[in-house]
Amino acid sequence: MSLNIIDLIKGQLGSALVTQAASQLGESESGISKAISGLLPAVVGGLANNSDNPAVLDAISNAPSQGVLGNLLSFASDNTWVSGLLVSIFGDKLSGLVNSIATYAGISNNSSASLLNLVTGATIGSVGKYAADNNLDKSGISSLLNDQKGIVSSLLPAGLSLASLNVGDWAKGYKFDNDNDTIKPTPTTPPPHTDEKIEVTRSVADGGTFPNRATSTSDGGSIWKWLLPLLLLIAAVYFIWKQCEKKETTTTTTVAGDSLNTVDDTAAMQNDTATTMTTTKVDENIDLNGTLLKGYRGGMEDNMITFLKSGAYASAADDAALKDNWYNFDHVNFKMGSASELEAGSQGQLENLVAILKAYPEAKIKIGGYTDKVGNEAANVQLSGERATYIKDWLAKQGVGSQVTGADGYGSQFATVDAGASNDERAVDRKMAVRFTK
Numbered sequence: 001m002s003l004n005i006i007d008l009i010k011g012q013l014g015s016a017l018v019t020q021a022a023s024q025l026g027e028s029e030s031g032i033s034k035a036i037s038g039l040l041p042a043v044v045g046g047l048a049n050n051s052d053n054p055a056v057l058d059a060i061s062n063a064p065s066q067g068v069l070g071n072l073l074s075f076a077s078d079n080t081w082v083s084g085l086l087v088s089i090f091g092d093k094l095s096g097l098v099n100s101i102a103t104y105a106g107i108s109n110n111s112s113a114s115l116l117n118l119v120t121g122a123t124i125g126s127v128g129k130y131a132a133d134n135n136l137d138k139s140g141i142s143s144l145l146n147d148q149k150g151i152v153s154s155l156l157p158a159g160l161s162l163a164s165l166n167v168g169d170w171a172k173g174y175k176f177d178n179d180n181d182t183i184k185p186t187p188t189t190p191p192p193h194t195d196e197k198i199e200v201t202r203s204v205a206d207g208g209t210f211p212n213r214a215t216s217t218s219d220g221g222s223i224w225k226w227l228l229p230l231l232l233l234i235a236a237v238y239f240i241w242k243q244c245e246k247k248e249t250t251t252t253t254t255v256a257g258d259s260l261n262t263v264d265d266t267a268a269m270q271n272d273t274a275t276t277m278t279t280t281k282v283d284e285n286i287d288l289n290g291t292l293l294k295g296y297r298g299g300m301e302d303n304m305i306t307f308l309k310s311g312a313y314a315s316a317a318d319d320a321a322l323k324d325n326w327y328n329f330d331h332v333n334f335k336m337g338s339a340s341e342l343e344a345g346s347q348g349q350l351e352n353l354v355a356i357l358k359a360y361p362e363a364k365i366k367i368g369g370y371t372d373k374v375g376n377e378a379a380n381v382q383l384s385g386e387r388a389t390y391i392k393d394w395l396a397k398q399g400v401g402s403q404v405t406g407a408d409g410y411g412s413q414f415a416t417v418d419a420g421a422s423n424d425e426r427a428v429d430r431k432m433a434v435r436f437t438k
Contacts, residue, residue: 008126014345025111035105046089051145063128339386357400367407372426373419385409
């Protein structure tokens with residue numbers, strides 16, 4: 001299975017960075033999130049299309065030594081290095097991309113250009129770190145980028161197409177079927193009359209050819225003058241219907257012992273190639289007894305606070321009444337293979353958890369770590385356990401250690417997605433979670 005570069009990048013562009021970028025650029029967080037969701041596939045596609053470009057390969061190879069991931073917000077300013085790289089990738093289509101994303105996300109062109117620099121820096125830095133960690137030379141980096149041509153078609157958010165991004169002919173190799181379905185307006189002025197004759201092939205039946213039928217309307221115009229617009233209208237209606245069709249999936253996992261019970265409701269947009277695209281989540285203000293926390297509506301913070309306010313925790317007789325109700329972290333992710341380095345943007349949700357525990361000092365929790373089915377299970381159990389312990393120790397340093405009763409790693413014990421599935425599909429099994437205890 002090809003590695004999806006997006007998995008390397010998403011940890012760099014979490015809610016904390018979105019909040020900081022929104023403040024720095026003077027835009028709404030929802031607009032920033034929407035712009036990033038559109039820029040990511042465009043940048044990844046542009047890099048894939050330039051997989052043999054020396055400037056791209058040099059930038060990726062040198063990224064770790066230049067500390068690109070150290071301060072991504074600096075790329076939101078006028079960065080000469082990344083600006084030159086973008087010109088090398090997009091050429092004269094660069095301004096069209098910036099304008100299209102600005103219109104799509106409802107932000108200014110200046111903010112769109114700044115975010116393009118930021119996303120490009122995050123992408124170059126993440127791929128560069130992966131290449132360094134896995135000893136990839138420039139040939140290996142080129143192959144990794146080239147592999148994205150088979151993945152990038154599933155990345156665009158609903159309501160955005162490569163055609164609307166004005167990025168040029170390079171996009172044709174990425175199988176964005178909704179681009180090819182763009183319906184061009186029918187000319188209102190008929191074409192000039194010529195003396196060329198249209199040859200018509202008639203079907204042959206048992207009794208010979210069918211009788212000649214009129215090929216023009218009563219006013220002498222071609223039948224296609226009304227048939228072609230009708231066919232285009234039918235195609236447009238079908239395309240729009242497929243784009244708007246939503247598929248809701250509910251997954252429930254229940255296991256014995258210290259069980260994990262999660263429910264994920266995903267609203268997905270489908271295009272006419274049956275490719276599912278997930279709608280980007282946007283952080284909102286979650287009320288914690290008058291204090292506003294940034295989190296998803298229906299996410300970890302929202303659900304934990306609702307449970308505590310309901311009195312269900314206080315009325316629970318023992319741990320058995322609580323052990324089946326786990327809350328998955330939405331933003332907390334560790335760097336690949338690490339149990340001590342969090343991805344950028346992870347600390348914000350941990351700080352939210354600290355705020356919840358301090359608001360409800362009687363509440364106690366347990367941390368759980370989980371992996372997918374790929375790799376050695378003993379190593380998976382060890383890694384997930386070390387990650388859970390890291391969070392437990394971090395919480396203790398914030399003054400709520402007495403409220404954390406344990407931290408366990410379950411490896412792939414509760415994983416539901418086959419090891420042969422794509423990296424994106426297996427992501428649901430790679431998570432950190434928390435539950436209440438007594």
